[in-house]
Amino acid sequence: xxxxxxxxxxxxxxxxxxxxxxxxxxxxxxxxxxxxxxxxxxxxxxxxxxxxxxxxxxxxxxxxxxxxxxxxxxxxxxxxxxxxxxxxxxxxxxxxxxxxxxxxxxxxxxxxxxxxxxxxxxxxxxxxxxxxxxxxxxxxxxxxxxxxxxxxxxxxxxxxxxxxxxxxxxxxxxxxxxxxxxxxxxxxxxxxxxxxxxxxxxxxxxxxxxxxxxxxxxxxxxxxxxxxxxxxxxxxxxxxxxxxxxxxxxxxxxxxxxxxxxxxxxxxxxxxxxxxxxxxxxxxxxxxxxxxxxxxxxxxxxxxxxxxxxxxxxxxxxxxxxxxxxxxxxxxxxxxxxxxxxxxxxxxxxxxxxxxxxxxxxxxxxxxxxxxxxxxxxxxxxxxxxxxxxxxxxxxxxxxxxxxxxxxxxxxxxxxxxxxxxxxxxxxxxxxxxxxxxxxxxxxxxxxxxx
Numbered sequence: 058x059x060x061x062x063x064x065x066x067x068x069x070x071x072x073x074x075x076x077x078x079x080x081x082x083x084x085x086x087x088x089x090x091x092x093x094x095x096x097x098x099x100x101x102x103x104x105x106x107x108x109x110x111x112x113x114x115x116x117x118x119x120x121x122x123x124x125x126x127x128x129x130x131x132x133x134x135x136x137x138x139x140x141x142x143x144x145x146x147x148x149x150x151x152x153x154x155x156x157x158x159x160x161x162x163x164x165x166x167x168x169x170x171x172x173x174x175x176x177x178x179x180x181x182x183x184x185x186x187x188x189x190x191x192x193x194x195x196x197x198x199x200x201x202x203x204x205x206x207x208x209x210x211x212x213x214x215x216x217x218x219x220x221x222x223x224x225x226x227x228x229x230x231x232x233x234x235x236x237x238x239x240x241x242x243x244x245x246x247x248x249x250x251x252x253x254x255x256x257x258x259x260x261x262x263x264x265x266x267x268x269x270x271x272x273x274x275x276x277x278x279x280x281x282x283x284x285x286x287x288x289x290x291x292x293x294x295x296x297x298x299x300x301x302x303x304x305x306x307x308x309x310x311x312x313x314x315x316x317x318x319x320x321x322x323x324x325x326x327x328x329x330x331x332x333x334x335x336x337x338x339x340x341x342x343x344x345x346x347x348x349x350x351x352x353x354x355x356x357x358x359x360x361x362x363x364x365x366x367x368x369x370x371x372x373x374x375x376x377x378x379x380x381x382x383x384x385x386x387x388x389x390x391x392x393x394x395x396x397x398x399x400x401x402x403x404x405x406x407x408x409x410x411x412x413x414x415x416x417x418x419x420x421x422x423x424x425x426x427x428x429x430x431x432x433x434x435x436x437x438x439x440x441x442x443x444x445x446x447x448x449x450x451x452x453x454x455x456x457x458x459x460x461x462x463x464x465x466x467x468x469x470x471x472x473x474x475x476x477x478x479x480x481x482x483x484x485x486x487x488x489x490x491x492x493x494x495x496x497x498x499x500x501x502x503x504x505x506x507x508x
Contacts (some may be wrong), residue, residue, distance in 0.1 A: 088127075237260070
């Protein structure tokens with residue numbers, strides 16, 4: 058049976074895979090686990106906070122989760138529409154919060170939704186803990202009764218304001234004089250992102266900040282940067298940033314309208330932090346999806362790279378284990394260990410702004426040294442992703458592709474941890490070679506794993 062939790066919580070089509078019944082059961086199971094492993098407070102009960110992005114399905118899932126958690130004996134505070142990093146931050150900094158819950162499908166389309174949990178301390182639950190929670194689903198247990206059940210309240214009075222204060226203090230610079238376009242993806246940071254930048258002194262031009270519950274990520278945000286590219290040029294801005302639905306990732310656009318992906322952002326920020334003496338062990342942590350060009354650029358700058366599996370949680374695990382301070386993903390998750398316990402799009406945009414302001418250079422100039430190798434990424438849907446690592450004919454095709462590319466390229470084939478598809482990524486000396494090899498390998502995936 059397939060594992061319920063993926064690389065970023067539980068995710069799927071809302072009201073099909075992610076139902077109120079599942080949310081209720083997950084709420085009960087996670088509260089049972091937390092109650093069994095966290096010391097009880099001297100007075101009252103352990104407390105959970107629940108945040109969500111702007112999807113309409115988040116409303117019924119929020120109520121179902123709150124009901125399940127309270128039924129298992131934890132108090133619940135619903136904090137409304139907030140970014141994922143806000144939930145992580147509050148879980149890390151508020152002493153009475155034993156569990157943080159975020160309802161979001163991140164960059165996925167509006168019909169999807171998801172649930173992810175943060176332990177006290179602000180870190181996502183480890184795989185082994187998620188497995189223990191999954192094992193508790195639908196099992197018999199002694200339910201609390203009477204005064205032992207939890208209470209539920211709604212309180213959004215300080216979550217966002219306290220987080221903006223944290224972000225501005227983390228950057229610690231006056232950014233007056235910069236003009237930045239912000240694409241909020243009609244998502245969780247539709248107010249937070251622009252307000253944090255304004256508090257730091259930035260002149261902000263805002264697009265896609267009118268969420269209606271249905272338009273999150275719709276032709277906007279980090280997965281669709283075309284609007285942002287045009288808006289930056291039209292506004293004569295210094296640069297632009299695009300968040301995803303829950304604002305844990307950020308991509309950028311330079312003043313000429315060119316897209317600056319997560320690899321280029323990480324590369325430039327690694328050099329910036331190194332100059333500040335804040336890049337621990339002169340090391341940047343990336344995933345296997347990062348372009349080979351980033352690794353080569355870091356080597357030229359005297360910065361080491363460590364590679365992990367795909368998912369910002371695995372980047373963070375490597376960072377915590379060795380004490381590294383910067384890591385992230387090509388998709389725009391960037392983690393700054395000094396200030397955050399998860400990828401944070403708004404913090405990333407502020408640190409980009411500080412780098413541009415204090416260097417006196419354009420974002421294009423600051424990122425130009427990262428030369429991307431031609432890369433093709435194909436998402437193959439309608440396949441059994443669970444057989445991607447075991448089908449012998451497919452593994453042989455991957456080996457043959459690697460042999461043809463030799464040292465001039467790279468192949469990565471992996472099942473998505475958040476969507477029902479297999480990703481085929483090929484890097485090569487030319488775009489034509491990358492396209493040809495990726496299409497051929499995607500055809501084998503479809504043929505061998507198709508339903």
